[in-house]
Amino acid sequence: MCDEGIEYKTASVCIPPCHVRAAGKYAAGRIKICTVIGFPNGYNNTKVKIYEAKSAISDGADEIDMVINLGLVKSGDFKAAEREISEIKSVCKDKILKVIIETCLLTEDEKVKMCEVVSQSGADFIKTSTGFSTGGATDADIMLFKKHVLPNVRIKAAGGIKTLEDAQRFLELGADRLGTSRIIKLIKKEKNSYELSDTSY
Numbered sequence: 001m002c003d004e005g006i007e008y009k010t011a012s013v014c015i016p017p018c019h020v021r022a023a024g025k026y027a028a029g030r031i032k033i034c035t036v037i038g039f040p041n042g043y044n045n046t047k048v049k050i051y052e053a054k055s056a057i058s059d060g061a062d063e064i065d066m067v068i069n070l071g072l073v074k075s076g077d078f079k080a081a082e083r084e085i086s087e088i089k090s091v092c093k094d095k096i097l098k099v100i101i102e103t104c105l106l107t108e109d110e111k112v113k114m115c116e117v118v119s120q121s122g123a124d125f126i127k128t129s130t131g132f133s134t135g136g137a138t139d140a141d142i143m144l145f146k147k148h149v150l151p152n153v154r155i156k157a158a159g160g161i162k163t164l165e166d167a168q169r170f171l172e173l174g175a176d177r178l179g180t181s182r183i184i185k186l187i188k189k190e191k192n193s194y195e196l197s198d199t200s201y
Contacts, residue, residue, distance in 0.1 A: 004184050005031045011177055012063050017056055024060030034063035036100075037088075040132050042067035046084045053091045063096040064088070067130060070102060073110055078117050085121035098125035098156055104135030111141065115148035129159035131179065136160025139173060146174035164190075 002023055005013040012032035015023045024033045037052035038044050044052070053064050066088055072081045089097045099121070101114045118126045126149055128137040136159020145155045157170040158179025164186055167178055 002027045002031060008184055008187065010184075014065065014179070017052065017059075020056055020061050021059040032062040033060055034065060034096075035061050036065040036067065036130070038067040038069070040067060040130050041071075041102075042069040042100075043071060046087055049084070049088055050091050053088050057092065057095055061095070063098065064092050065098045065100055065127065067100045067102065068114065070105060073101075073106065073114065078113055081114070082117045082121050085118065085123050089122040096125065097123045098127045099123045100127045100130055100158075102130060102133055103128045103138070103141045104133050108144075111144055112148050115145060115153075119148075119150035119153050123153065125154045125156050125177065127156040127158055127179065129179075131159035133159075137170060137175075139169065142170055142173040142175050 001013050001015070006027070010031065012034040013023070013027075014034045014036065017035045017037070020033055020035050027033060035056045037056065038049045049066060053066070056064060066085070068081055069084060072078075072084070085097075085099055099118045101111065101118070103111055106114065115126065126145055128141050129135070137157035142155060142157055149155065154176040155174055156177040156179055157175040161167055161170065161178055161180040162182055164183065167180065167183055170178060
C-alpha cells in the first residue's frame with residue numbers, strides 16, 4: 001500500500017493503528033501516514049479517542065480520521081459532539097484531523113448541523129464515510145457540504161468511489177480529497193492496457 005501510494009503520489013495512505021509505526025518507518029517521510037480512531041461508530045468515550053489519537057501520533061501518524069459519536073448526534077447533543085472534536089484536535093495540534101460523520105446514517109438536518117459543528121470545532125476536514133457502513137459518498141452529500149461548511153474546512157468524499165468518472169465528478173462538485181482503494185487499481189489497469197497496446201505496433 002505504501003509503495004503504491006508513493007508511486008501514484010496519493011495524499012496519504014490509511015493504515016490500521018497497529019501498523020502505523022511500521023508503516024511510518026518504512027515510508028520514511030515519502031508519504032503521509034493516516035489512521036482512524038473511534039472506528040466504526042465513534043462510541044468510544046472521548047478519553048479513549050484522545051488516547052488513540054495520542055498513541056497514533058506518537059507512532060508517527062501524520063493524519064487522524066475520527067468517527068463522530070453517532071449516539072451523541074442521534075440524541076441531538078451537538079454541543080458534546082463539537083466539544084469532543086475540539087478536544088481531539090487540541091491533541092492533534094498541527095496534524096490533520098478529518099471528521100467522519102457517516103452521512104448514510106444521518107438525516108438531512110443532522111448533516112447540516114454537523115457541517116456547522118465541524119466548522120466550529122477546529123478540525124481540518126469533514127469526511128462523508130468510513131466505507132464500512134450502509135453507503136458511501138453521494139453527489140448530494142458533497143454539494144451539501146460545499147454549501148454548509150465554512151471555508152476553513154476541506155471536504156473528503158469517501159466510500160463507493162468505483163470509477164475514474166466518479167472521482168472526477170466528486171472533485172468537480174467540491175471535494176478536496178477522495179478516499180478510495182479502487183482508483184489505484186483502475187489506473188494500474190489502464191496503464192497496463194496502454195502499455196500492451198503501445199508495444200503491439
